[in-house]
Amino acid sequence: xxxDTETILLLQGGGALGSYQGGVYExxxxxxARVDWVAGMSIGxxxxxxxxxxxxxxxxEKLNDFWARMxxxxxxETFESPAFPRMWSDHxxxxxxxxxxxxxFFVPRIPPPQLQPPGTLAAISVYDxxxxxxxLEEHADFERINSGETRLSVGAVNIKSGxxxxxxxxxxxxxxxxxxxxxxxxxxxxxxxxxxxxxxxGGLVSNTPLQYVMEVRDAGTPATIFQVDLFSARGExxxxxxxxAEREKDIRYSSRTRLxxxxxxxxQELGQALERLARKLPEALRDDPDVRxxxxxxxxxxxxxxxxxLIYRAKLHETDSKDYLFSRxxxxxxxxxxxxxxxRSLKDPRWTGRDPARPGMTIYxxxxxxxx
Numbered sequence: 001x002x003x004d005t006e007t008i009l010l011l012q013g014g015g016a017l018g019s020y021q022g023g024v025y026e027x028x029x030x031x032x033a034r035v036d037w038v039a040g041m042s043i044g045x046x047x048x049x050x051x052x053x054x055x056x057x058x059x060x061e062k063l064n065d066f067w068a069r070m071x072x073x074x075x076x077e078t079f080e081s082p083a084f085p086r087m088w089s090d091h092x093x094x095x096x097x098x099x100x101x102x103x104x105f106f107v108p109r110i111p112p113p114q115l116q117p118p119g120t121l122a123a124i125s126v127y128d129x130x131x132x133x134x135x136l137e138e139h140a141d142f143e144r145i146n147s148g149e150t151r152l153s154v155g156a157v158n159i160k161s162g163x164x165x166x167x168x169x170x171x172x173x174x175x176x177x178x179x180x181x182x183x184x185x186x187x188x189x190x191x192x193x194x195x196x197x198x199x200x201x202g203g204l205v206s207n208t209p210l211q212y213v214m215e216v217r218d219a220g221t222p223a224t225i226f227q228v229d230l231f232s233a234r235g236e237x238x239x240x241x242x243x244x245a246e247r248e249k250d251i252r253y254s255s256r257t258r259l260x261x262x263x264x265x266x267x268q269e270l271g272q273a274l275e276r277l278a279r280k281l282p283e284a285l286r287d288d289p290d291v292r293x294x295x296x297x298x299x300x301x302x303x304x305x306x307x308x309x310l311i312y313r314a315k316l317h318e319t320d321s322k323d324y325l326f327s328r329x330x331x332x333x334x335x336x337x338x339x340x341x342x343x344r345s346l347k348d349p350r351w352t353g354r355d356p357a358r359p360g361m362t363i364y365x366x367x368x369x370x371x372x
Contacts, residue, residue, distance in 0.1 A: 005304075005356065006223045009035045009051070010210055013042025013183070013203040014230025014253065015323035016070075019331040020312040021047045022063040023338025024228050029060055031346055037151035037217075039209035041202045044228070045154035045182035046136065052152040052169070053140025062139050069104055069135070071331040086317040090330065094321035101127060102326055104135040106189065125190035129180065136176040146173050155202030155209055156181040159191055164205050166212050167194075207231070207253045222304040222356070228338075229254065229311045230323075245320035253323075269360075302359040308351075309365040310341050341367045 009028075011021050021044060028035070034056070040048030047063065054062050101107035106127035109116065116122040145152055146169055153168040156178070167178040181192035181199035191198040202209075210227060217223065233254035238244040278291050285291060312334065314322060322330070345351060345366040354362065 004222065006036050006217070006221050007034055008213060008217070008223055008225045009038040009048070010208060010213060010225060010227045011038065011040035011044025011048050012229045012231070012253075013040075013044050013185075013201065013207045014312075015043055016326045016330060017230040017312055017323055017334055018043035018047055019067045019071075020230060020334040020338040021228050022060075022067055023335035023340075024226070024310055024342050025051060025063060025338075026060045026335075027339040027342035027346075028226065029056065031342070035150060037153070037213070039153040039155075039213050040182065041155050041207055041209055042183045042185065044209075044230075045179050045202075048152055048154060049136060049140045049145065049174075049179045052150040053142060053145045055144075066135070066139050067331050067335070070102055071326050071328040087319060090317065090319065090325055090327070091321065093327040093330075094325045097324055097326050104131050105129070106132065121190040124187065126188050127190075129184070129189050132180055132183075133176045136179055140176075140179075142175055145169055153209060153212065154179055154182040155206070155212065156184070156192075156199035157202055157204045159198045159200055162205075164202065164212075165199065166209070168216075203253060220303060223306070225305065225307045227307055227309050229309070232311050232313050242319050246314070246318070246322070249320055249323070250314075304356060304358055305361045306354065306356070307361065307363045308345055309363065309367075310338070310345065311365070311367070312337060312341075313367075 009025070011018075014020075025035075025047070035051065038048040038051050040046070046066075050062050050066060051059050099108070106129045109122055109126065109128050113123050113126060122128070148169055151168070151170050152174060153166050153170075154174075155164060155166050157163070158165050167174055167181070177192050177194055181194060182202050184190060184192050184199060185201040185203065189201070191200050193199075208227070208229065210225075213225070231250045231253040233251065235247055235250055238247045281291065315333065318325075345364065348364075348366040351364060351366060354364075
């Protein structure tokens with residue numbers, strides 16, 4: 001990739017499915033792609049912090065270590081046989097995790113929230129996530145994050161206002177609490193206090209940081225954006241109640257990624273149309289302040305931007321528990337899928353043969369048979 005092109009990695013929330021993002025990053029690194037800016041939501045914020053909080057040569061190792069630790073507590077390892085289908089063992093593993101948690105991430109509250117004093121964080125969350133702070137500090141150097149070497153942005157929701165908030169090391173100092181706030185999914189996890197305000201998981205409003213990045217990025221800098229999603233908006237009509245629960249979750253957390261990219265592309269097309277209209281105006285009107293403003297909009301629309309969709313597509317045996325199935329086998333499957341999708345995308349002739357200087361936005365979804 002050209003040095004004058006900004007490379008941005010966007011990581012969606014999705015719990016245990018986040019190991020797919022680890023595979024995506026490993027393959028991107030193997031292909032020589034550098035990351036200038038990583039933005040994440042929920043588990044994507046954790047992966048983003050690990051990436052931004054380590055030198056490039058240590059990032060894959062730290063991601064691997066984090067995901068190995070997250071998947072080591074499951075006692076029933078997944079296997080498949082005619083008498084014991086994969087789906088059944090996945091259910092058993094997910095039930096174990098829901099009951100006992102994951103050391104270094106979350107554990108059930110004892111006593112449970114119903115017996116905790118009203119008004120406390122313990123009374124409004126099923127799990128205690130105190131240990132996650134130390135896990136983050138072990139896997140990410142927050143001094144490095146705040147050096148600005150790699151830009152990091154993580155999204156959360158202010159509980160009182162219901163408004164989105166982004167914590168961005170280009171604007172403020174980032175600590176483990178900002179990352180934990182991005183992943184504080186209610187009612188499982190407690191909200192996180194930052195500067196007197198309480199925050200929940202950013203996925204409550206939008207599960208992808210795409211819109212934020214498009215709004216605040218330098219409009220004049222060409223960009224390659226890898227949009228890594230853990231839920232697919234497209235799917236089949238469910239056949240069972242379990243299928244319906246899984247499909248509902250996919251639709252809810254896919255956050256209309258394609259709608260966001262389509263809106264961005266329409267804005268680019270609008271800017272180009274405005275420029276054509278301005279050329280048709282009489283000479284006396286071309287220096288009008290409104291026309292000059294529209295000209296700036298056109299300039300933004302001409303910046304080359306390539307968005308590469310990398311979307312995890314669930315296996316047939318997976319159910320609605322896939323986002324909290326932290327089994328070793330599931331983690332390895334997701335990681336391998338991430339590597340395979342990047343490899344396939346970056347080797348695709350539609351990618352290798354593209355024109356990086358092409359004005360405007362081009363969207364690629366090269367793991368689908370119909371391409372873009």
